Amino acid sequence: MPGKREQNREQNRQALIKAVLDSVSEKGISETSVSEIIQRAGLSRGMIHLHFGGKDNLLAAAARSSSEEYYDGLEALLQSGGDSPQERVEMIVRGDLSEPVLNRRNVSIWYAFRGEARNRSAIAEYSDTRDDRLRNMILNAFTRIVREAGREDPVLSARDATHGTIALMEGMWTDYLLHPDRFDRDEALRIVFRFLAALFPAHFSLAGAVPPKN
Amino acid sequence: MPGKREQNREQNRQALIKAVLDSVSEKGISETSVSEIIQRAGLSRGMIHLHFGGKDNLLAAAARSSSEEYYDGLEALLQSGGDSPQERVEMIVRGDLSEPVLNRRNVSIWYAFRGEARNRSAIAEYSDTRDDRLRNMILNAFTRIVREAGREDPVLSARDATHGTIALMEGMWTDYLLHPDRFDRDEALRIVFRFLAALFPAHFSLAGAVPPKN
Amino acid sequence: MPGKREQNREQNRQALIKAVLDSVSEKGISETSVSEIIQRAGLSRGMIHLHFGGKDNLLAAAARSSSEEYYDGLEALLQSGGDSPQERVEMIVRGDLSEPVLNRRNVSIWYAFRGEARNRSAIAEYSDTRDDRLRNMILNAFTRIVREAGREDPVLSARDATHGTIALMEGMWTDYLLHPDRFDRDEALRIVFRFLAALFPAHFSLAGAVPPKN
Amino acid sequence: MPGKREQNREQNRQALIKAVLDSVSEKGISETSVSEIIQRAGLSRGMIHLHFGGKDNLLAAAARSSSEEYYDGLEALLQSGGDSPQERVEMIVRGDLSEPVLNRRNVSIWYAFRGEARNRSAIAEYSDTRDDRLRNMILNAFTRIVREAGREDPVLSARDATHGTIALMEGMWTDYLLHPDRFDRDEALRIVFRFLAALFPAHFSLAGAVPPKN
DNA sequence: GATGAATGAGTTTTCATTCAT
DNA sequence: GATGAATGAAAACTCATTCAT
Numbered sequence: 001m002p003g004k005r006e007q008n009r010e011q012n013r014q015a016l017i018k019a020v021l022d023s024v025s026e027k028g029i030s031e032t033s034v035s036e037i038i039q040r041a042g043l044s045r046g047m048i049h050l051h052f053g054g055k056d057n058l059l060a061a062a063a064r065s066s067s068e069e070y071y072d073g074l075e076a077l078l079q080s081g082g083d084s085p086q087e088r089v090e091m092i093v094r095g096d097l098s099e100p101v102l103n104r105r106n107v108s109i110w111y112a113f114r115g116e117a118r119n120r121s122a123i124a125e126y127s128d129t130r131d132d133r134l135r136n137m138i139l140n141a142f143t144r145i146v147r148e149a150g151r152e153d154p155v156l157s158a159r160d161a162t163h164g165t166i167a168l169m170e171g172m173w174t175d176y177l178l179h180p181d182r183f184d185r186d187e188a189l190r191i192v193f194r195f196l197a198a199l200f201p202a203h204f205s206l207a208g209a210v211p212p213k214n
Numbered sequence: 215m216p217g218k219r220e221q222n223r224e225q226n227r228q229a230l231i232k233a234v235l236d237s238v239s240e241k242g243i244s245e246t247s248v249s250e251i252i253q254r255a256g257l258s259r260g261m262i263h264l265h266f267g268g269k270d271n272l273l274a275a276a277a278r279s280s281s282e283e284y285y286d287g288l289e290a291l292l293q294s295g296g297d298s299p300q301e302r303v304e305m306i307v308r309g310d311l312s313e314p315v316l317n318r319r320n321v322s323i324w325y326a327f328r329g330e331a332r333n334r335s336a337i338a339e340y341s342d343t344r345d346d347r348l349r350n351m352i353l354n355a356f357t358r359i360v361r362e363a364g365r366e367d368p369v370l371s372a373r374d375a376t377h378g379t380i381a382l383m384e385g386m387w388t389d390y391l392l393h394p395d396r397f398d399r400d401e402a403l404r405i406v407f408r409f410l411a412a413l414f415p416a417h418f419s420l421a422g423a424v425p426p427k428n
Numbered sequence: 429m430p431g432k433r434e435q436n437r438e439q440n441r442q443a444l445i446k447a448v449l450d451s452v453s454e455k456g457i458s459e460t461s462v463s464e465i466i467q468r469a470g471l472s473r474g475m476i477h478l479h480f481g482g483k484d485n486l487l488a489a490a491a492r493s494s495s496e497e498y499y500d501g502l503e504a505l506l507q508s509g510g511d512s513p514q515e516r517v518e519m520i521v522r523g524d525l526s527e528p529v530l531n532r533r534n535v536s537i538w539y540a541f542r543g544e545a546r547n548r549s550a551i552a553e554y555s556d557t558r559d560d561r562l563r564n565m566i567l568n569a570f571t572r573i574v575r576e577a578g579r580e581d582p583v584l585s586a587r588d589a590t591h592g593t594i595a596l597m598e599g600m601w602t603d604y605l606l607h608p609d610r611f612d613r614d615e616a617l618r619i620v621f622r623f624l625a626a627l628f629p630a631h632f633s634l635a636g637a638v639p640p641k642n
Numbered sequence: 643m644p645g646k647r648e649q650n651r652e653q654n655r656q657a658l659i660k661a662v663l664d665s666v667s668e669k670g671i672s673e674t675s676v677s678e679i680i681q682r683a684g685l686s687r688g689m690i691h692l693h694f695g696g697k698d699n700l701l702a703a704a705a706r707s708s709s710e711e712y713y714d715g716l717e718a719l720l721q722s723g724g725d726s727p728q729e730r731v732e733m734i735v736r737g738d739l740s741e742p743v744l745n746r747r748n749v750s751i752w753y754a755f756r757g758e759a760r761n762r763s764a765i766a767e768y769s770d771t772r773d774d775r776l777r778n779m780i781l782n783a784f785t786r787i788v789r790e791a792g793r794e795d796p797v798l799s800a801r802d803a804t805h806g807t808i809a810l811m812e813g814m815w816t817d818y819l820l821h822p823d824r825f826d827r828d829e830a831l832r833i834v835f836r837f838l839a840a841l842f843p844a845h846f847s848l849a850g851a852v853p854p855k856n
Numbered sequence: 857g858a859t860g861a862a863t864g865a866g867t868t869t870t871c872a873t874t875c876a877t
Numbered sequence: 878g879a880t881g882a883a884t885g886a887a888a889a890c891t892c893a894t895t896c897a898t
Contacts, residue, residue, distance in 0.1 A: 456757070456758055456760055457672065457757065457758075458671065458672055458758060536760055539753070539756055539757050539760075540757045540758075540760075541757075542753055542757060542816075542819065542820075543670070543671065543753045543754045543755075543756060543757020543758065544670055544671075544672060544754075544757065559820065584833075584836050584840075588829070588832065588833045588836060591817070591829070591830075591833055592810065592833040592834075592836070592837055594813065594817075595809075595810055595812075595813025595814050595816070595817060595830075595833070596806065596809050596810055596813055596837075597813070598809075598812065598813035598816040598817070599806075599808065599809025599810055599811070599812035599813035599816075600809050601816075602756075602809070602812040602813075602815075602816065603805070603808075603809055603812070605756065605760075606756075606773065615802070615805065616805075616809075618802065619798075619802045619805055619806040619809070620806075622798050622802060622806070622841070623806055623810075623837055623840070623841065626798075626837070626840035626841045627836070627837065627840045
């Protein structure tokens with residue numbers, strides 16, 4: 001079995017990354033020490049430096065991994081999805097606010113890294129190129145939507161619609177961060193779609209949205 | 215001169231808090247060490263424990279101070295402002311996205327503390343009670359707006375409008391965090407108002423908003 | 429007692445330097461760890477970084493201190509000494525090979541640092557400027573000796589005499605390093621003076637030198 | 643081909659020793675880690691323990707190898723040389739100060755090992771027995787020289803002459819160590835011979851020595 | 857025999873906190 | 878009250894050695 005070792009190597013790398021993400025989500029970056037990491041991963045101290053060359057690189061790799069997971073999930077979602085621009089936007093929004101994506105763990109990780117990103121360029125840089133792909137996917141959809149809606153009453157440029165929609169989703173994440181207990185996923189979705197329906201009444205509706213509780 | 219000492223005491227407290235906020239905004243929380251703080255404040259090492267009983271308490275006080283500054287500014291703004299609900303919402307939005315409030319320093323500080331808040335309850339707790347006041351101010355305004363708009367066609371409950379508006383503003387802060395260089399304040403404002411105008415056409419318009427550049 | 433603390437500070441610095449020199453002479457540089465140093469000095473771990481900013485700087489300071497001690501001793505010796513050039517040369521030689529200067533401890537330290545100096549420039553650099561002073565003291569003396577001897581038959585330029593004499597002394601140190609047990613101080617002295625007497629018969633003699641044992 | 647493996651084995655041993663010597667001369671002993679060595683040798687990590695049973699043994703073997711190379715070269719030189727004692731001394735001196743022997747690499751290696759020898763007996767011990775052979779070769783020559791010169795005026799016992807000559811050469815090595823840039827090989831040679839000529843005018847002269855530059 | 861991933865003891869360094877002055 | 882030298886626990890990192898493949 002020739003690949004066994006190679007396989008193990010990769011397994012350990014992944015175990016370390018997972019341990020970092022677990023620790024960051026549960027204890028925050030400042031308490032994610034090397035000791036904490038190896039204990040969670042059940043691996044030896046030297047491993048971190050062997051595979052990543054230091055704790056900082058491991059943190060950066062973990063940030064990248066988390067980012068990749070997010071964008072890969074989003075793209076997989078879009079592959080499976082409908083072709084109309086409104087379907088695509090809807091899918092992205094639903095995906096971004098769905099439980100497998102927007103949850104305590106991810107919110108904690110995401111904000112923890114963002115809080116440090118300013119000062120750790122290695123963490124920051126990866127986010128950007130991937131971020132642009134999300135932005136472009138939404139922009140393409142809105143470009144078509146705006147073109148179609150244009151005859152009637154274009155309220156918003158595609159660029160602004162994209163910017164606003166992303167901001168709205170980001171704001172929901174922040175809401176989750178600050179109030180994980182009272183956060184209501186359906187409410188968040190409903191609000192985003194009400195905003196979109198108000199802007200593009202011909203394309204978005206509230207059909208299927210969960211109505212307010214009260 | 216009995217008050218002199220007291221005065222000095224307060225001066226030193228403030229100097230330490232300012233030093234923390236400066237350091238957090240420039241270097242991040244993880245590099246805001248006691249040495250860094252006292253060097254910036256030009257005070258002695260013991261001072262931190264003398265006045266705050268430890269570094270953690272000082273950080274919490276700095277977070278609280280930053281939060282207070284934000285909300286005090288907002289309230290002052292509202293005192294000076296018009297009485298119509300749409301004027302109040304507009305003021306809050308303009309205030310929240312204005313340069314004295316939304317700038318590199320504040321964004322850095324805000325996100326740095328939020329990234330750690332999960333794990334440092336002392337930092338987290340203050341945010342909440344004050345946060346509720348902003349939420350209520352906006353909610354009160356939208357309650358009146360919705361009531362007035364209601365006769366026609368209320369698209370959104372006041373709660374949802376509040377939630378969405380706050381989320382939109384938060385999203386703009388995140389945008390600033392991630393892209394401080396390409397962030398365009400006027401664009402951000404315009405987008406928020408376009409969203410609001412779409413939801414409440416009778417109350418919000420784009421009059422006064424800076425038009426898109428292209 | 430205002431200066432007490434300042435005084436203590438300096439005492440601790442010196443204690444650390446002494447501990448380094450003790451350890452280097454007894455165990456070598458590679459075994460002179462921080463733990464070893466603080467244990468010998470009876471001080472706390474943090475002290476090294478507090479006073480020197482790191483182990484490397486402390487090692488460099490110790491090397492410098494050792495070098496200074498050597499040259500200061502030599503100069504003190506010369507202050508007290510006669511004025512004739514041959515007396516000055518004799519004093520330097522006797523000083524350099526005397527027990528307080530050439531002993532196990534100093535030889536160990538000197539060679540340990542030299543062995544590392546190539547790669548630790550901080551250690552190397554200090555040596556040079558001081559070294560030049562020794563060289564000049566000897567050169568001045570030989571310049572006068574050569575001038576006086578010149579009428580007869582100057583075998584050697586003052587520069588070469590200086591170079592050779594220093595080399596001879598250095599060689600004696602090496603001999604001590606390699607054979608501390610069989611090293612014979614009187615023999616070393618006698619040999620140096622025999623060389624000098626052969627070169628400048630009018631100025632140096634073996635009067636006073638300890639005769640060979642056999 | 644049965645010898646192939648054996649041959650490879652020896653090749654690897656030599657590659658490791660060479661890698662150690664290269665590293666020691668370029669980076670010093672303290673930075674000559676196992677990783678550094680195997681990288682230079684292009685061999686696998688386990689090789690060191692396979693062939694030498696550990697890093698320390700490899701270092702000792704490298705020290706021994708370097709020492710052997712030196713003495714073997716010297717003996718080869720003497721084989722090819724003249725029979726008169728003064729010719730033999732001259733050959734040893736010229737050999738010891740010649741470029742293939744006295745160069746940056748060798749000086750670095752030699753002093754690095756000496757600096758550590760105190761504490762690593764394995765390194766130290768080899769030196770001694772070989773060292774004695776050099777000493778004896780010179781002593782034999784001077785014994786004859788002194789006997790011949792004796793009738794006239796024996797200034798120095800053969801033992802002292804040997805001791806002094808070796809010290810003088812050692813001193814030149816030290817000079818090279820400390821000032822590799824300004825070291826002048828011809829000057830070093832000239833000085834040694836002037837010392838010898840002063841002691842044994844009937845046997846040594848400066849004929850053939852490069853005159854001083856100025 | 858050869859490899860190089862894995863180990864963990866030991867190293868240097870950092871840093872919040874303490875306390876004699 | 879104020880200072881900053883001192884402390885030492887805990888952090889990150891290094892590296893010779895081991896051993897499954």
